[in-house]
Each structure stands twice: as structure tokens, then as C-alpha cells.
Amino acid sequence: AVLVSAEVARRRAAVCHEGKVMHLFPSYRVRDLPTLQAGAGNLQDFVLQRKMMNGSMSGTQSLLQGLLNPPPVAAMEATIASLQQLHALTPEGILSPLGRLLSRIPVPPVVAKLLFWGAALRVLKPVAVLAAFLSTKSPFIQGPEAENGKLDYHPECQSDHFALIQAYAGWQVAEKKNDITYCTRHSLSADSLEMTQLLATQLVSLMMDVGYDGPDVQRGNVTTYSELPRMEPGSTDLALLNSCIAAAFHPNTLHIKTGKTTTFMDSTGVSVPSHLTSLHSSTTKPYPSPCLIHSASHSVLHGITEATMVESTYLALFCNSIRVNGTQVWIDGWQAHAPAAQSWDDLFVFRQKVMQSFQACVSERNFALFPDEMVDE
Helix, strand or coil: HHHHHHHHHHHHCCCCCCCCCCEEEEEEHCCCCCCCCCCCCCCCHHHHHHHHHHCCCCCCCHHHHHCCCCCCCCHHHHHHHHHEEEEEEEECCCCCCCHHHHCCCCCHHHHHHHHHHHHHHHHHHHHHHHHHHHHHHCEECCCCCCCCHHHHHHHHHHHHHHHHHHHHHHHHHHHHHCCCCHHHHEEEEEHHHHHHHHHHHHHHHHHCCCCCCCCCHHHHHHHHCCCCCCCCCHHHHHHHHHHHHHHHHHEEEEEEEECCEEEEEEECEEECCCCCCHCCCCCCCCCCCCCEEEECCCCCCCCEEEEEEHHHHHHHCCCCCCCCCCCEEECCEEEECCCCCHHHHHHHHHHHHHHHHHHHHHHCCHHHCHHHHHHCC
């Protein structure tokens, strides 16, 4: 009878519904386990999460306290400075409303900021695809025998970011047509594109939760969240995309110097090379603007892989300081040029409205508050 009861119990256990199992342990069992480490992941993410858990932490030493394998103090101080530059931390090192919102998105903070601007300017889907690429890896295959597939996607736009979006949109069209040679022709990784599609869907879903109401997304129809039509050069959507790139990645700015060869200089005057996978490593077209914005969150001394040429007016909208003297303009210390007839007073007024509207969206955690008429302007 005991064996029969045991067999009945076993069969009943096999048809139980899925659920969660909670295991409880006394504290002495976990006392010797390693504490949170900062060296294994992105330091910006670590600092934001650490401050979310304890908002009173403002100094470098308080952030490093209790870590088993703390990063160098200099690296931590540089990270805090970069987060302050991103406006995720106040000058006193306190978490800002933007920093709190950035910490909730599972991508690097600068990429999350790109998403927020994409939501505000109603171009979330292309920005979500770009954010997914920047959070994982480029779909373009690298290697000594691989061609630079970015050259197939409007190199005249002088934008690696635009090439990524166009490659993704073209892949979706090829999938619908059962074109199995698309990735081979353009030196693309199908696995990377599929991974990007999944992440882009998740990112759009997250932004829908904070009030995105753009016309390109149908709420509730998740299958369309990562569907992206081709973006035409010179289109309004491309102008809005470049605005998002300037808003999120500035001051990751390089100065373009042309001569017998084109060189890219950082803010300290150091020449920065272009990686072989970048459009800017093989471009022969003159740059109409002296500014190049890159999206690297690490040192670029080994070469930039994704960068976009933007007009000075884009930087003027999202920079920290502007000084104007006739046709000469200094944007955060960078010298740019603008037509004499351009009304900088109007730009300053518009810039103030844009930043105030964005801050209101962040404070209320509702990007539907960003005025449609400002997007059109």
C-alpha cells in the first residue's frame, strides 16, 4: 500500500502547473559569498545601480566601499565625470531624474538616453534598432576577406549609424521575399540581425510604458514593434535621427580636418583613426560639416567604428555652451562655421524650449508630453 501511495504521489507531481520555487537560507549560509563587483561590467551601469540602492552615496570612496574587487579610483572618478556630462548625475554627484530613468533601461546609459530622445522626437523604431545594435554588436562581418558592407548603404550620408538602420530594413524586406542571399551579398550576420530584432522589440515595449505615442508604433501589436521601413536620405526622419544622435552622444565629438588626407581630432588635439569597418575609413567625399559624432562609450584611440557627420546646428541645440562672433561659432570649445544670415537668437530660444520640454518628459516619465509642433519645427 505504501508503494502504491508513493507511485500515485509521483504521478500527481508530474502534472503540476508551472510556478515559482522559493528557497530560504539562513544568513550564515551566504555570508561568505562574494559581494557586488564593479570590474566585470560597465562602470556607468554599476554607479547608477549603486546610487539607486543608496542615494546618499556621493563620493568615490563611498561607492567603492565594501567591493571585493574595486576598480581603480581614477577609473571610477572618470566614470562619475562622464555621468555628470550625461546629466545622469548632478555636479554634487547626486542621481538626477534622468539618471533614475536611465538606470531602468537594460542598455548602456548613453544608449538609453538615445532611446529617450527617439521617443521625444517620435522616431522610436529606427532609434530602437540603432540602440539594439549599439548594445550588442555590429551585424557587418569583419575579417581580412570580408568587404565593408556599409558601403552598400548610402555612403554619401557619411553615417555609420544610418548604414546600420538601412541594413536592418533591407534585411526585413529580404526576409519577406525569401531572399536567402541578402546577408551574403552585404557581408551581414543573420544571427546578429535576429538578435537585434528581438532586443528592438523589447526596447520599444519599454518605451511604450513611459508614454511613447508616436504614429509609427501600434500599441498592443507587438509583432510590428521592430518592423522598420527604409529611411530615405534627406528625409525628415533622417534629420530627426541625427538630432537624436547629437543629443545623446555629444560631446563624443571629433573635429574633421581636411587636406591631403582627412583626419579626426578629439578635444585634446589627438588624432583618432577610423576603424576599417567604418565608412569614414574609406570616404573620399568632402565633409560639409567639421563635426563627427561617435557612439563609443570607451576609448577611441584604437579607432571609431560608428560615427555620423552632423551639421553644426545639431550640436548647437544640445551642447553646453555657445559663443558666437559673426560667422564664427564655438560650441563647447569647438570652432564651427555658420552662415552670417542665420539667426542664432531664434536658435537659442528654440533650444531652451526643446531642453525644457525634454526635462518635463523625464520628470513626469511620460514622453507623450513632448510637443508635436516642436518636433515639426
